Amino acid sequence: MTSVNVKLVYHYIITNFFYLCFFPLTAIVAGKASRLTTNDLHHFYYSYLQHNLIPITLLFAFTVFGSVLYIITRPKPVYLVDYSCYLPPPHQKASVSKVMDIFYHLRKADPSLNVACDDSSWLEFLRKIQERSGMGDETYVPAGLLEVPPRKTFSASREESEQVINGAIETLFKNTKVNPKEIGILVVNSSIFNPTPSLSAMVVNTFKLRSNIRSFNLGGMGCSAGAIAIDLAKDLLHVHKNTYALVVSTENITDHIYAGDNRSMMVSNCLFRVGGAAILLSNKPRERRRSKYELVHTVRTHAGADDMSYRCVIQEDDESGKNGVSLSKDITTVAGRAITINMSTLGPLVLPISEKILFFLSLIGKKLMKDKIKNLYVPDFKLAIDHFCIHAGGRLVIDVLEKNLGLAPIDVEASRSTLHRFGNTSSSSIWYELAYIEAKGRMKKGNKVWQIALGSGFKCNSAVWVAIRNVKASTNSPWEDCIDRYPVNIDSDDSAKPETRVQNGSS
Structure with a gap:
């Protein structure tokens, strides 16, 4: 028998240990009860129950009171009624070559840069990042950046946010038939x-939402802010009864684009693309019937107390005063630590008892034999989670989590496909991934899905949902016109290999 089969047998025995013991014990008790006579029952009543009537009555009363108190005070379930991912118009699609063209014209329009005498090595640097990023040729960029020269203004930034946010919400309201006043x-x-x-x-x-709405605007919280917004909405729904919560997650690319010479700041230009999602949550009991998911757990991890973690993704001015987001070389190490802490918190909440026992034994063994046991046992989250939505922050992020969690290619298919089709849409990427799983018809009743988001600060946040029914893709899903083309075959060394040539601004 292979080690995999042994582990499966172990997992089955431990998980079903109660039932394996319960049925034999029930049979034994039933056998003894069948042999009881009327005299035995009378003897039990007069010798035990009459002398202990008050304690038994009190125990029964406390049990009933405790059960009622638990039912009244427990948090009400939070349902995900539906959500919508924004799909930009076709004319905003940008191939790798087109994105390179935008970079060139952006620098050309900067009076402080002499592009004619500019060192072209930055173009080669950006081209290599683009080709190895895992992104395809159908991602979307803001309309303002497609102009020549690119329009990087405040009004262009506002137009982008209005287009994405309003587009996602309009589709959501259309699909759910919910009145905005609600x-x-x-x-x-x-x-x-x-x-x-x-x-x-x-x-x-x-x-035209109502005047007494509880409104919150989260800024500067990075790509993991989508999970933070869900956690905040959940807490508010536990306080305010019988209502809806609208969560909107997006990022602005126009305001985010960097035109300087600092290469650590250039990297973000190659990854981020237009995207956004609107999510409708509710605590109304009647909404369960048509909702897609119920929120099971949210876990938030903040490593900002550590200086290296705090500074690994930071917005600042470069040497020439141009603003951009700098990505540190330590980001992989920092992300790994944050993910480990988050998983160690989430694990006890979702993992079966069989995995908890193995992890506990591994922890004891490591403390007793430090020299012989170097690494702790990594729990098999696939025993508790059916689908994984790993933030499509970049190919390396997905690779690391795939390896550390022992995931199969199909487990990270949604993340890789989202990165390839839409790029890094920041906090909304986990929703494009969930939409992918639905579009493939893989979400069945009772399935659990784990959304994992990473972001500046440094933060790692998780949300776990359980499917209330077999979930189909919503109307106007972003994958409607392309799901049959995925997954795509991405080469291990050079994910997307377009023939990119940039010379004198032509690509």
Whole structure:
């Protein structure tokens, strides 16, 4: 018998240990009960029950009281009614070559840079990053950046956010038939672009939401802010009864684009693309019937107390005063630590008892035999989780989590496909991935899905959902016109190999 089969047998025995013991014990008790006579029952009543009537009555009363108290005070379930991922118009598609063209014209339009005498090594640097990023030729960029010269203005940034946010919400309201006046809680997250009035105020104005709405605008919280927004909405729904919560997750690329010479800041230009998602949550009991998922757990990990973690993704000015987001070479190490802490917190909540026992024994063994046992046992999350939505922050992020969690290619297919088709859409990427799983028809009733988001700070946040029914893709899913083409075959060394040539601004 192979080690895999041995582990499966072990997992089955431990998981079903109660039932394996319960049925034989029930048979034994039933056998003894069948042999009891009327005299035995009378003897039991007069010798035991009459003398212990008060303690038994009190025990029964406390049991009933405790059960009622638990039912009344326990948090109400939070349901995911539906969600919508924004799909930009076809004319905003940009191949790798087109993106390179945007970089060239962006630098050409900068009066402080002499592009004619510019060292072209930066073009080669960006080209290599693009080709190895795992992204295809159908990702989307903002309309303003497609102009020549690219329009990197405040008004262009506002137009991008309005287009994405309003587009996602309009589709959501159309699909759910919910009246905007019914929304009691609004949470909008956008890390880089935070105008005044806020983006949440813009939503209230556009959709004429009611005046007593609980409105929140999360800024500067990075790519993991989508999971943070869900956690905040969950807490609010536990307080405010019988209402809806609208969560909007997006990022602004126009305001995010960097035109300087610092290569650690150039990297983000190659990864981020246009995208956003609108999610409708509710605590109304009647909404369970048509909802897709129930929120089971949220776990948030913040490693910002550590200086290296805090500075590994940071927005700042470069040597020439140009603003951009710098990515440190330590980001992989930092991300690994944050993920480990997050998993160690989430594990006891979702893992079966068989995996908890193995992890506990591994922990004891490591403390007793430090020299012989170097690494702790990594629990098999696939025994508890059916689908994984790993933030499509980049190919390396997906590779590391695939390896560390012992996942199969199909487990990270949604993440790789989302990165290839839409790029890194920041906090909304986990929703494009969930939409992919639905479009493939893989989400069955009772399935659990784990959304894992990483972001600046440094943070790792998780949300675990359970499917209430067999979930189909929503109308106007972003994968409607392309799901049959995925998954694509991505080469291990050079994920997307377009013939890219950039000379004098032509690509």
